[in-house]
Amino acid sequence: MRYSTPLSYNPIDVARITEVLNRYEGIHHNQIVTDFESAIGKVTGSIHAVALNSGTAAIHLALKVLGIGVGDYVLAPSFTYIATINPILYLGAHPVLIDSETTTWNMDPHLVEEALEVLKKEGKRPKAMVVVHTYGMPSQLNQLLAIARKEGISVVxxxxxxxxxxxxxxxxxxxxxxxxxxxxxxxVVTTYGGGILLTERPELAEKARFLATQSRENLPYYHHSEVGYNYAMGPLNAAQGLSQLIDLQDNVTKRRLIFERYRIKLEGYVHGQQCELPDMYSNRWFSCFLFKDEATKGKIANVLGSRGIETRPLWNPMHRQPLLINARYFGSREAELLFNRGLCLPSGHNLTEDKIDEIVQVITQ
Ligand SMILES: Cc1ncc(COP(=O)(O)O)c(C=O)c1O
Structure with a gap:
């Protein structure tokens, strides 16, 4: 079904992409990708950036350059999108799924500690931890990084x-x-398909770039000693990224205002949302809310859907997926509660105040 009000939609701005492409006339197209990498490096304050053709590819290479392989254990949240977990499986490693805490809905540091203790008793030591900032909300990074540092675990x-x-x-x-x-x-910024890998460590960036381009060695002829991937970002995608990156802060501000408008207008009707702890600033990629119960959530989704307004249920936790039936899980089913009662509401930075008010009216009627 095509929705008249989609969850989050970036219309193509032909004039803007054309303007970027015109700047590169006569210049090798690889320069567009290099410039996109530099631009992301500058915006994020990151030293090395490797542009790739998806975020999933970036997670795959991140784990690979950190040495994750067959039989390794990798900690990851249960409350996430499958693309967090699939790359762990590509490598033949075992995801260890951790439940959410109730404030940010991200991986609970106490449960990470509990998992490590239990695994230690079994003689197992996870090699990496994948930290997700779900729906744009930062995780409790201080606590998670301290655990990782103490245990000698790599962090993606x-x-x-x-x-x-x-x-x-x-x-x-x-x-x-x-x-x-x-x-x-x-x-919040699209290349219509793409991802990027960031690191401060030059050797990891170099290895990721090598793997992303079929592991072709630096010789005058084709020479390969290890399996490679075709994961590099294309120049048209990079041009699109460059054309939209200047809007980043604007788009974030708009999404935060959208969330605030929903939050204020839905007070009394919703039973929870992701909250920022001190020192956190979320881009509010998606505005997500918990409703009274599963039935209320379903009813709201149906009524909005019948009016062409798209909603999505919150992530169906990874420990409930048939694919991951054998994965270890640590938690008290908080993620299940989020899934049962939560919805993402339209959150695109182009959403008008009138549309938000219409959505609120449908929910509260
Ligand atoms: C949490 C999370 N991880 C990874 C990805 C994968 O990104 P991509 O769709 O670019 O492969 C997504 C995609 O939306 C995501 O939401």
Whole structure:
């Protein structure tokens, strides 16, 4: 079904992309990708950036360059999109799924500690932790990073949804050993398909770039000693990214205002939302709310849908997925409560105040 009010939609701005492309006439197209990498590096304060063709590819390479392989254990939230977990499976590693805390809905640091203790008793030591800032809301990074440091665990930040979010005034995606963003169609900045890998460590960036381009060695002929991937970002995608990146803060401000308008107008009708703790600033990629119960949530989704207004249920937790039936899970089913009672409401930065008010009216009638 095509919705007249989609969840989050970036219309193509032909004039803007054309303007960017015109600037590169006569210049090798690889320069567009390099410039996009520099622009993201500048915006995020990151030293090395490798532009790729999806956020999923970026997570795959992030784990790979950190040495994750067959049989390794990787901690990750249960309350996330499958693209956080699939790359762990690509590598033959075992995801260890951690439940959410109730404030940010991200991975609960206490449960991470509990999981590590239990696994230690079994002689198992996770090698990496994937930290997700879900719906743009920063995770409790101080606590998670302290645990990782103490235990010698590598950290991948899956910041796919959170370009423009900050923690202690620093862009999320720049705290882990490697961070990634997605630029798929519904993001705050889109390339209409794409991702990027960020790191401060030159050797990791170099290795990721090598793997992303079929692991072709630097010789005058084709020479390959290890499996590679075709993961590099294309120049047209990078041009689109450059054309929209200047709007980043504007788009974040608009999304935060959308969330605030819903929050204020839905007071009394909703039973919870993601909250920023001190030092957190969310890009509010999606405005998500909990309703009284599952039936109320379903009814609201149906009525809005019948009016052409798209909603999405919150993530169906990973520990409930048939694919992950054998994965370890630590928690008390908070993520299940979020799934049962929560909805993402239209959140695109182009959403008008009138449309928000119409959505609120449908919910509260
Ligand atoms: C949390 C999370 N991780 C990873 C991804 C994967 O990004 P992509 O769609 O660019 O592969 C997404 C995509 O939206 C996501 O939401």
């Amino acid at each position: 930040e899956d910041a796919a949804e959170s370009l423009g979010s900050t923690y202690q005034r620093k862009m999320v995606g720049t705290f882990g050993d490697v961070g990634i963003f997605s630029f798929n169609n519904n993001k």
